[in-house]
Amino acid sequence: MSNPVRALVVAETSDGQPIPLVWEMLGLARRWADETGGAVHACVLGDGLDAAAVALAARGADRVHRIASPSLSPYQADAWLPDVCAVARAVGPAAVMIGHTPQGADLAPRIAFRLDAGIATACNRASWTAGRLEVTRPCYGGKAEETVSFRTATAVVTVKAKCFAPAPAQAARHGDVVAVPTVLDAASVRTRVRGSRRDASAGANLESANIVVAGGGGMKGPDGFGMLERLAVALGGAVGASRVACDLGWCPPGRQVGLSGKTVAPELYLAVGISGAGQHMAGCVNSKTIVAINTDAAAPIFRYARYGVVADCHALVPALIEVLESKAR
């Protein structure tokens, strides 16, 4: 790792602040810059966002490109593309880093094709080998992982949540915040958002919870999730689910954990009636401790679990609630 590494972090925001995954990307980019004498650039797009820009500088960005325009909020790929590409061309980073979220996964491939850059999505490890970026990412539904390098001077990578240590906030740290005028020509926006629905109850607290109680096919129906809800309250945690449970409508899709759902890494992940398919584990393998409750002792989930209970969850979960509630009394 000899050449100075310049990285550009594209910051996704929610309620005017960067999402936690942005701090994880800044942590990684800062480490690269410090080890090589490089630099960390960040860009933030939307309406206003002064506070977000200041926060990005405080968490390690040397230069924050703030592009403020009402046309950039809410996010739409067509609207963001010209500005993100313009900043990337001006900065010439070795890596454009974008969070692997529904928004980032929508944006990143388009950026890569516009910049004619190599791209890798959902990366969970990254290193520099002989001056070249190598990223590792899960594939084959989490059953394998591949490491790839890039043949272009700039690489676009989307970064999976909870895989890298977040940059700490340093209130005294000041980076340059530069207001960059938008280059967007409104006529280039081909799509129009007619409306959106936020499912507030769906699992907003899922990604930040210290304890996640997740249910799968073994829950047998929505009533099973009612029971899990009570267990989650007793533990002070949030409820997650497998795709099978979401597809069957037993709980809202926002609770889905896995490859095509959310990524969580709580202190405790309690998997109840979940088989442990690679595509599910892709969203929770980084949990500190996994506990599995399953009637089938041969279920793959036990390969990931620290503690296993072979039992019918419809008998065990009420018993767990009873133990916890009697302790609290």
Added chain:
Amino acid sequence: MKIVVCVKEIPDPDIAASVFQVDEAARAVVPVPGLRSVASPFDEQAIEVALRLRDQLGSAAISLVTLGDETAKAIVKNGLALGADDAYLLVDEAFDGGDATTTARALAAAIRKIGGVDLVLTGRQAADDDAGIVGCGIAEILGVPAVTFAMDVAVDGGALVVERSLGDGSETVEAPLPALVTVSHEVGKVRPASLRETMKAARQPLTVGTAADLELTAGDVGAAGARRTLERLAVPKNDVRCEFLAGESPEALAATLIERLSAARIL
């Protein structure tokens, strides 16, 4: 309306982790006995979306395009059995060693060659590389708008109306045609093929194309055109040892579990 659906042949994503193997030296999945080859599930759902649009509109021409090996024939035949009108199979040694960039180039060239295409449908991601790059890549190359993660697709007065998943909700997006849509699992169940259609599809010819047929040069496709290099492929290490808890009754097991978690300072 003319619709193209991009379908990829992949190893069955439901194969158990205990039998799945990779050859690290060859950087490839080992074709262990019993490992079936299937159409990527989101691509099957993309075919279903095309069929629903045809149902809605009364008529639509549906073409399937796949880039892969000769073996992909079986996968596209199944798509024909579901009701697609024709299929294009892109096979060429020149495609070997390619990546998402070269795949998108070849598929975009095929779509251009088919001509007059109003809507391109892909899966949100292929269930082997789990990447989600090729769809938007095709749209960028063709210069058409792309809408990702579709849960529902409709055509309303010549414009496309897509309900797309945002994780914690959804949004309704309108786009002019031609356009590209990537399909997510929320579109739901796919219809089964009828036996009669399956027999008919078995006899239906496929159009087979090479890089040269697409007017792509050796530098555009395969390893020469790729933007990235696969350095390693491995099965992730897993060194967790499970301690199975013992107990006579659910109550005893529950008490033991809570005790263990408290002792380990997890609770």
